[in-house]
Amino acid sequence: MAKLPFIILYQNTIKRAISVASWSGYLKKLTKRDKRYLKVIIIQNWCIAVDKIVKTFAESTGKVVYKNTIKKTLYEIGYNSYTALKKPLISEYNQKID
Numbered sequence: 001m002a003k004l005p006f007i008i009l010y011q012n013t014i015k016r017a018i019s020v021a022s023w024s025g026y027l028k029k030l031t032k033r034d035k036r037y038l039k040v041i042i043i044q045n046w047c048i049a050v051d052k053i054v055k056t057f058a059e060s061t062g063k064v065v066y067k068n069t070i071k072k073t074l075y076e077i078g079y080n081s082y083t084a085l086k087k088p089l090i091s092e093y094n095q096k097i098d
Contacts, residue, residue, distance in 0.1 A: 029065055030073055037061065038070065042079055 030038075034057075041048075041056055050067050053074075058064050074080070 029063075029069055034061060034063065035073055035077060038073060039077055039079075042074065042077075 037060070038053070038057065041053055050070055054065065054067055054070055057070065
């Protein structure tokens with residue numbers, strides 16, 4: 001995708017001039033709307049793997065995005081996760097059995 005120019009308007013004391021400047025940086029893969037939709041997916045089921053989030057997002061929006069992009073975006077939104085610590089000294093009786 002080519003970089004699209006945007007127009008900067010500024011007013012001089014003598015005349016009004018228009019100049020064209022290019023975008024700084026690269027174009028984002030996800031829009032604000034896509035980020036809101038990711039938040040909706042997380043709110044509906046907060047205990048879902050990233051692979052399933054990518055698959056759900058691709059099916060509904062038609063955009064194919066890498067797993068790391070989704071992870072970074074979720075971290076930007078404020079959703080992050082961690083692995084729970086193992087408790088090696090807990091007895092078999094007190095362990096939760098699913």
